[in-house]
Amino acid sequence: MGALPFGLYGFDIAVLLISIMLAISGIILGLGYALDDRKLKDFGKSEIYQSIINGMLVGGLLLLFVNNGPVDSLINSLVPPHSQFSCPSYMSSNLAICFAYSYLAGSLPYTFMGSVHVSLLEKITLLLSALFLLSTILGALASLDINLIIVSLNFSFIIKPFLNEIQYIINILTATAVSTSVQALMLVFIALTAISIILPLGIILRSFYPTRKLGGFFIAVAIGLYVVFPLSYLFNAILLNSFNSNYNASSITVVTSATSSFENQTISSIGTNATSTDVIKLESSAVKLFSSISSILNGLISYASSLVMQVFILPVFDLIVTAISIKEIAELLGSEAFFGKLKVL
Numbered sequence: 001m002g003a004l005p006f007g008l009y010g011f012d013i014a015v016l017l018i019s020i021m022l023a024i025s026g027i028i029l030g031l032g033y034a035l036d037d038r039k040l041k042d043f044g045k046s047e048i049y050q051s052i053i054n055g056m057l058v059g060g061l062l063l064l065f066v067n068n069g070p071v072d073s074l075i076n077s078l079v080p081p082h083s084q085f086s087c088p089s090y091m092s093s094n095l096a097i098c099f100a101y102s103y104l105a106g107s108l109p110y111t112f113m114g115s116v117h118v119s120l121l122e123k124i125t126l127l128l129s130a131l132f133l134l135s136t137i138l139g140a141l142a143s144l145d146i147n148l149i150i151v152s153l154n155f156s157f158i159i160k161p162f163l164n165e166i167q168y169i170i171n172i173l174t175a176t177a178v179s180t181s182v183q184a185l186m187l188v189f190i191a192l193t194a195i196s197i198i199l200p201l202g203i204i205l206r207s208f209y210p211t212r213k214l215g216g217f218f219i220a221v222a223i224g225l226y227v228v229f230p231l232s233y234l235f236n237a238i239l240l241n242s243f244n245s246n247y248n249a250s251s252i253t254v255v256t257s258a259t260s261s262f263e264n265q266t267i268s269s270i271g272t273n274a275t276s277t278d279v280i281k282l283e284s285s286a287v288k289l290f291s292s293i294s295s296i297l298n299g300l301i302s303y304a305s306s307l308v309m310q311v312f313i314l315p316v317f318d319l320i321v322t323a324i325s326i327k328e329i330a331e332l333l334g335s336e337a338f339f340g341k342l343k344v345l
Helices: 010-035 038-065 070-077 095-105 120-142 156-206 212-241 249-270 276-332 340-344
Strands: 110-112 115-117 145-147 152-154
Touching (some): 010 038, 010 156, 038 070, 038 156, 038 212, 070 095, 070 212, 095 110, 095 120, 095 156, 095 212, 120 249, 120 276, 156 212, 156 276, 249 276
Antiparallel strands (some): 110 115, 145 152
């Protein structure tokens, strides 16, 4: 029973409720004929038909969504060849969910379309760590002063714009890290509940007349979340594969190391009664260093912009596509998608 898509007891409960509703519908239909009441006859017939439809739904969904069944096979066939992912075991049957989780927050590198990648969350974390270290060293450097009899040197007026820019990038990366984590947790929720809880709950609710539309909506939600939502991440990755702009945190580490060396050189000059010649050498080194930092930050801003597209903009379209699919499936099941003002979808 562990391979069934309806959880441990969902299948048994669904079959039991359908049987009960068939019996109740038969009793109502019998009363309708006994009392010659047309409303009872129509209601009894309608409920019998709905119970039969529910039975067909249970059988059909069981066959379609069984572990590694037709739906999983169809989803897995859409994954590009030469792709390998590492994800928790409860995601492994649906490669689209497995990929989406690896793409967002996987702890191990994954292979997609023949190339090895690390997750967005790992990239963002490495960049944040490197930027925090660079910001700390630049802040310490900005506080240093070299004072001679004729000339004094202070880098704070040059460094402060860099610190502001770094803080701006850190804020963007922090927001993308939070969004990435939330999306990864949503995939965990989908993998754990869509087929084992939400789908059987929909079937159970659809068995009763007062909750029939709500049950159809839950069935549509389960299908949309399990099939459409993870596949949208897969198509996003295929779309971005040709335009993927990667940014290596090692470039920031190199600049950070150079900044640290320059800081030590500056401190050494302060402690040895620096001459004007020393100041000129420091100024020349500073120009080269700050030029490198500027180049690094400009590239990082472009990469942060691509992250915003991957983490915020494209997922919004994914949610819209998923909502539309849920709405259409719900209508096929004779229900409605309860999106309030988003009903325009």
